Amino acid sequence: MRVLRFDSVQRTAHWANATLFAILMLTALPLYFASIERLVGRHVLIAEIHVWAGVALPIPVLVSLIGPWGARMRQDVRRINRWTEEELRWVLSFGRGHRLMFDKFNPGQKLNAIFVAASIVIMLGTGSILKWFNLFPVSWRTGATFVHDVMTWVIFFAVLGHIALALSHPASLRSMLRGWVTEDWAEQHAPRWLEELGKTGLTQRDPRSDPDTAR
Amino acid sequence: MSEPGGQVAVGRRVFLGLIGLGAAGVVLGAGAQQKIGRVLGSGLASLLPGGDRFQIYSVSDSFPSISPDSYRLSVSGLVERPVTLTLADLEAMPSVSLVRTFQCVTGWRVPGVHWQGVRLGDVLDAVEVKPTAVALAFDSYDGVDTESLTLDQARLPDVIIAYSMLGGPIASEHGGPVRLYVAPMFGYKSLKWLSAIRVVDTVEPGYWEQNGYPANGWLDGSTSPRA
Numbered sequence: 250m251r252v253l254r255f256d257s258v259q260r261t262a263h264w265a266n267a268t269l270f271a272i273l274m275l276t277a278l279p280l281y282f283a284s285i286e287r288l289v290g291r292h293v294l295i296a297e298i299h300v301w302a303g304v305a306l307p308i309p310v311l312v313s314l315i316g317p318w319g320a321r322m323r324q325d326v327r328r329i330n331r332w333t334e335e336e337l338r339w340v341l342s343f344g345r346g347h348r349l350m351f352d353k354f355n356p357g358q359k360l361n362a363i364f365v366a367a368s369i370v371i372m373l374g375t376g377s378i379l380k381w382f383n384l385f386p387v388s389w390r391t392g393a394t395f396v397h398d399v400m401t402w403v404i405f406f407a408v409l410g411h412i413a414l415a416l417s418h419p420a421s422l423r424s425m426l427r428g429w430v431t432e433d434w435a436e437q438h439a440p441r442w443l444e445e446l447g448k449t450g451l452t453q454r455d456p457r458s459d460p461d462t463a464r
Numbered sequence: 465m466s467e468p469g470g471q472v473a474v475g476r477r478v479f480l481g482l483i484g485l486g487a488a489g490v491v492l493g494a495g496a497q498q499k500i501g502r503v504l505g506s507g508l509a510s511l512l513p514g515g516d517r518f519q520i521y522s523v524s525d526s527f528p529s530i531s532p533d534s535y536r537l538s539v540s541g542l543v544e545r546p547v548t549l550t551l552a553d554l555e556a557m558p559s560v561s562l563v564r565t566f567q568c569v570t571g572w573r574v575p576g577v578h579w580q581g582v583r584l585g586d587v588l589d590a591v592e593v594k595p596t597a598v599a600l601a602f603d604s605y606d607g608v609d610t611e612s613l614t615l616d617q618a619r620l621p622d623v624i625i626a627y628s629m630l631g632g633p634i635a636s637e638h639g640g641p642v643r644l645y646v647a648p649m650f651g652y653k654s655l656k657w658l659s660a661i662r663v664v665d666t667v668e669p670g671y672w673e674q675n676g677y678p679a680n681g682w683l684d685g686s687t688s689p690r691a
Binding site: 280281283286287290291292293326329330331332333334336337359360362363364366367368370371374375378379382386387388389390391392393394395396399400 | 471472473474475476478479482483486487489490491492493494495496497518519520521522523524525526527567569570571572573637683685
C-alpha cells in the first residue's frame with residue numbers, strides 16, 4: 250500500500266528551490282575563490298546570475314505556501330513548527346536516549362527545513378545589502394559580508410549532508426521524486442504520522458484515489 | 465511555553481532565532497571580525513569563513529597576464545612631455561610605502577595591506593600638465609575597466625601607482641604588475657592592470673561610475689569632489 254508523502258506542489262517547490270540553491274552555490278565558487286575565478290573568468294555575468302537567482306530564491310517556497318494548492322505545504326509547515334517534548338529531548342541528546350515515535354518528519358529533518366527557511370531569509374537579506382549597498386552604512390555592509398560568508402560555509406556543509414542522506418535513503422528520495430512511500434516504510438520511519446492518517450481516515454492512503462500517486 | 469497537546473512551537477523559535485542572529489551579525493559583525501583579526505592576526509583570520517580576505521573582481525572575462533618586462537604605462541593627453549614608462553622606470557623613481565585597510569564599497573575589508581609605488585603627483589610633475597587640464601582618465605590592460613580622478617585628487621600624497629603589494633610584486637589577480645592605489649577611496653577606484661593615463665579637460669565617468677557608483681568614492685561615504 251502506498252501513502253502520499255509529498256504532493257506535486259511540494260515536489261515542484263523542492264526541486265525549484267534545489268535548482269536555485271545549486272545555481273547559487275556553483276556561481277558562489279568563482280566569486281569566493283580567486284583560483285576558480287582565474288579559470289572561469291566572466292565575473293560580471295556570474296555575479297549577475299548569482300544576484301538574480303538569489304532574488305528568485307524565496308519564490309518556490311512562497312508560491313507553494315499560498316493559494317488553494319498549498320494546503321499540504323501549510324500542513325507540513327505546521328508539523329515542522331510544532332514539536333513534542335519528546336522530540337525536543339531526542340534532538341538535545343543528539344538522537345540517543347529513548348526510541349521516539351517519529352512524526353512525518355524526524356526532528357533532524359525538521360531542523361533541516363527550519364535551517365533552509367532561515368538561510369533563505371538571511372542570505373537574501375545580507376545579499377541585498379551587498380548588492381544595493383548605497384542604502385546601508387559601511388559597517389553594515391562589512392557585517393553583511395561577514396554573515397553572508399559564514400552562512401555560505403554552513404549551507405555548503407548542510408546541503409552536502411542533505412544530499413548524502415538522501416542518496417543513502419532511497420525510499421525517502423523516491424518520495425521527493427514520485428511522491429509516495431510504502432506503508433511499511435511509514436510504519437518504520439513515521440509511525441505517528443501513519444497512525445494519524447489512520448485516525449482521520451484520509452483517502453490519500455489509497456493511491457488510486459490520488460492523482461499524484463496514481464501513475 | 466507548552467501549547468495544547470504538549471507541543472512546543474520550536475520551528476518558529478529556531479527560525480526567528482537564526483534570523484535574529486543573522487541581523488545581529490550584520491550590525492555587529494564588522495566589530496566582531498576586527499576583534500577576531502586582532503586576536504588571530506590577519507593571516508590566520510583570512511583563512512576563516514568571513515575572515516579578512518580579498519574578493520577578486522574582474523570586469524572582463526579573464527585576468528590580463530602581463531610580464532613585468534613587457535609592461536608599459538603611457539601618460540598622454542594635455543601634457544607637455546608625453547611618456548611611456550616601463551616597470552624599471554617606475555621603480556627608479558622616488559617610492560612611497562603605505563599600510564592601509566583595503567575597503568570595498570560593498571563592505572569587505574582587509575586590514576594592514578602594504579603598498580609600495582610612485583606618487584601619481586610625481587608622475588604628473590614629470591610630464592608637466594597643461595593649465596587646461598582638469599582630470600585624469602585611466603585605462604586598464606583588461607580593455608574594459610576605466611577610472612577617473614580630478615587633478616586635485618590625483619595629487620593627494622596617498623594616491624600612488626603601485627608596483628608592490630602585500631610585500632611582493634602585485635599578483636595578476638590583484639592587478640599586477642602595476643595598478644592604481646587610491647588609498648582615501650573605496651577599492652573600485654584603484655584600477656587594476658593600469659595601462660594608460662590620459663590627462664583630460666573633463667571628468668570622464670569610469671566603468672563603475674557608469675554602473676552607478678559615485679565618481680568620488682571617499683571612504684567616509686562622502687561623494688563630493690573635494691580633495
